[in-house]
Amino acid sequence: MKIIRLIAAALTLTVTVSAYPQKSAADGIAEYRKMLEDGNPAELFEAKGEDIWKTSRGPKKATLQKCDLGLGPGAVKGAWVQMPRWFADTGRVQDLESRLLTCMETLQGFNAAEIANTGFDKGEQATLAALSAWISSESKGQKMALPQGHAEERRFYELGKRAFFFRGGPMDFSCASCHGEEGKRIRLQDLPNLTKNPGNGIGFAAWPAYRVSSGEMWSMQRRLNDCYRQQRFPYPGFASDLTVALGVYMGVNAMGAESIAPALKR
Amino acid sequence: MADPMRIRAQMAGDKATVRVLMNHEMETGLRKDAAGKVIPAWFIQEVTAQLNGKPVLSAQWGMSVSKNPFLQFSIKGAKAGDKVAVNWKDNKGDTRTDEATVS
């Protein structure tokens, strides 16, 4: 009897202590991110990207101002939130980086394959990161609105879905291992569920982004590359059909989510 | 020549709030590359600012200021249309100056 009363008393004490309100780690992180909102170093890359778009470059000494990102030659505002999409001139579904490679090759005379094989942040890959920052900024605040009117756009959605759930590599991970369910996290990082719309400014709507941990501007392609690195998978290839398909899958799932790109990330 | 800074100067009451983003690696000199060699220190050491040509700010920085540094300060007695110039100088002697108009 006495023991039971003692135990009951001890339990009451424990309950009282843990009921005391404390700022959660998630709150702390949210506060940290808010403090960095004003003055995102991505703005430095936006300025660079805008400059590059308007500069005559490459063997053909031409600017990118006639590049068609889906809304007509030179139309940049609103283009980001409608990509990836089908392009009639190439007969392919392309994301931003793929499309920029097309434009850099046809308008400026660059070698697209060479750029695709260049390491991130080196040479013309740095150009793509800066262009990515500026072009996405020109859609900032707009809602994701990827078209699915063309049969190929729909096929790529299905391909992307298959890729998303495909398990492999030494850990037998798929994208879904981390991003296939609600409420998952790794240490202090909440993992968004990318099989549906995770909300404004989250997941697909939060890239490209400036990564503070490395001080680098990351395009969507680079972010996907890093996902594969973390799964211990070989990277499918810069602007490959597979990475574009994943973009279609996640982008269509995020329909209506507000894009905050270029964002600020850990 | 380093890439341009991004400077925003906005009136708040009778002061101008100035926010600057600078393009700089801010290498500490404590890191090693993949081959094990120390990456040399390369960082902004001095920052100054002027309002319509008159000195208003002077600061010294060490290598622990973050890469692509951010700086915010408030200039008294400024008004819309005034020119704010910000300059930095790094340990290699490189400098950069950019200007913005107070809005």
Place this chain on the structure above:
Amino acid sequence: MLNRRELLSHSAKVAALLATTGLLPQVAHAAYNAAAFEVKTMAELVKMLGGSAPTESKDVTITGPDIAENGAVVPVGVSTALPGVKRLLVLVEKNPNVMSAMFEVSDAVDANFSTRVKMGQSSNVYAVAMMGDGKVLFAQKEVKVTLGGCGG
């Protein structure tokens, strides 16, 4: 009506006059103090800069996050409303060199500066105000630094 040349020379004369009266904002601009950025502790640093022993004060403010998601970029603000402050310093206790930044406080600016610093590990961060009379006052805050989700 003064022509442009006369106007310019007139303003130059006025400026020179103002400078001598001390009405123009004076901004101290010393040579870069490399030694100060190699000191390991606040006590040593303040001594080197010619201040007296630092005391904690509610009149100095240090702002920053409780948790930094990444130690590479930690937003910090240092300020004081006290008159007579000459310098505001940002210190990170556990960094290899304790001082991150040193701001001269002139009449032309608020004694209020924000920047972002690198922190090697969780540590106390200090705002140190060096006053004109030699007094040194500080405020401190603990900032925890975490490694993000995938360690990258």
